[in-house]
Amino acid sequence: MTITMSAFRIQAIDDKQGTRSPVESVLNTNYVPSEEECRNIEGYLETLRIGLSRLEDQARIVHEATEEDIGPNLELEELKLFIAAHSALLSPARRLPDDLLREIFLNCLPPNHNATFSPADSPVLLTHVSHRWRDAAFSTPRLWSTLHIPLLSRLLDYSSNANRMSTIKEWMARSGSVPLSLSFGTLPVAFLPTIPDIDLLLSVLSPALTRLENMSITLSGRRYPIAELLQSLEKKGRNPFRRVRKLDLYIDLTAMPNGRLYTHLECDDILAALHLEDNMHLKELTLFTSFSLTTLPDTMKGPHPWSNLESLRIQPHRRGHNENGLVSFIICDVLLDVLALCPNLKLLEARCYQFQELPSPGREAVILPKLKHSPI
Known part of the structure; x- marks a missing residue:
């Protein structure tokens, strides 16, 4: 056959x-x-x-x-x-009913970081599966309530900026009126100033800043551009540091052209310009500065922002050195002054140092009854 x-x-x-x-x-x-x-x-x-x-x-x-x-x-x-x-x-x-589908979508979000623009990650990935999934994703505001925004530098490739801004506006529109969590990515080359791009981004995000609850941001550059940015935010009434519940803040001051480092008074001016003392909602604070905290500005010596804090990481160990090779820390006496204002603190991490024997003369002990973890 x-x-x-x-x-x-x-x-x-x-x-x-x-x-x-x-x-x-x-x-x-x-x-x-x-x-x-x-x-x-x-x-x-x-x-x-x-x-x-x-x-x-x-x-x-x-x-x-x-x-x-x-x-x-x-x-x-x-x-x-x-x-x-x-x-x-x-x-x-x-x-699956739409409401159940939306709950599944929410559980697909990255667990350890904010959502990104990447088409390989949720929520963007979910919009590429089918028309129904796309419609369901776009009609779920909580799915768009977090965003990690990569920073650009005018010294590098800035050609994609228009598309990035358009995407951010669309993302914020999809998030409706729900609280937001935003983080701003570091530049691809170290030590480039972040201020120009952050200034532009915060301007575009201005309508949504009243909904901002969590923020991670690096202010990198020379003192004057950083101070001007903070003063501008305050003047325009869109200072996000006044209202967030969780703040990861990194301040990297680059040296002056002549190599001079900033004095602690100049550094205090930067901290004072944040107006953290007006934040009555702050629960978690990570504060890293490229300069040592040998004192605090007068504006940060009152009950706020410390009284409501449950988590404080100040000069954390993982970022101990700045670009000048100097170790940054907080003086123990200053840390104790802060802790005396933190009755609700549950977590503490700090890189501290003391030039004299502890306890300092006349200093009273600080008791933190709710503290559960402190890797100092």
């Missing part, structure tokens, strides 16, 4: 088209079949799988009879795709 490949191809086509698909018009779409249609699809799939098994047996016979590598059979592969398209219609995910 001679079996030809032309006969095999005709048989493959006949097997697929012998019984017409009950849902051919909605294959490869987001259509959600009814219960009756699902039963019809399951019956049709059984017929297709029987035909597929027969065709695979015939292909094996042809191969054994000719002892030649006949290569991939297009009709056989087409039938497999035809079966896969029908199986996709039976996917349970298609019949």
Whole structure:
């Protein structure tokens, strides 16, 4: 008996088209079949799988009879795709109610960092699956309530800035009126100033800043641009440091052109310009400065922002050196002054130093009854 490949191809086509698909018009779409249609699809799939098994047996016979590598059979592969398209219609995910689908989406968000623009991560990834998923994602404000924004430098590639700003505006619009968590990424080259880009970003984000609850930001550059930015934010009434509940703040002051380092009074001016003393909501604070905290500005010696803090990381160990190679720390006496104002503190991390023996003369002990963790 001679079996030809032309006969095999005709048989493959006949097997697929012998019984017409009950849902051919909605294959490869987001259509959600009814219960009756699902039963019809399951019956049709059984017929297709029987035909597929027969065709695979015939292909094996042809191969054994000719002892030649006949290569991939297009009709056989087409039938497999035809079966896969029908199986996709039976996917349970298609019949999930929208509210349950949205809850699943929320659990797909990155657990350890804010969402990014990356198409490989949620929530952007979810919008590429189907039209229904895209609509569900876009109508879920909490899904867009976090965002990590990479910083750019005018000294580097700034060509994508217009698209980035447009994407940020759309992201904020999708977040509706829910509280926000924003972080601003470091520059791809160390020691470049972040102030120009942060100034532009905060201007674009201005309408949404009243919803900002969590923020991580690095103010890097010379003292005067940083001070001007903070003064501008205050003047325009959009200072985010006044209202956030969680703040990770890194202040990296680069040296003056003549190599001179800033005095502690000049550094105090930067801290004072934040107006953290007006923040009545702050619960978690990470504060790292490239200069040592040998004192605090007068504005930060009152009850705020310390009285409501539950977590304080000040000059944390992981960023102990600045660009000048100097170790930054907080004087122990200053830290004790701060801790005396933190009755609700549960977590403490600090790099501290003391030039004289502790306890200092006349200093009273600081008691933190709620403290649970302190890796000092």
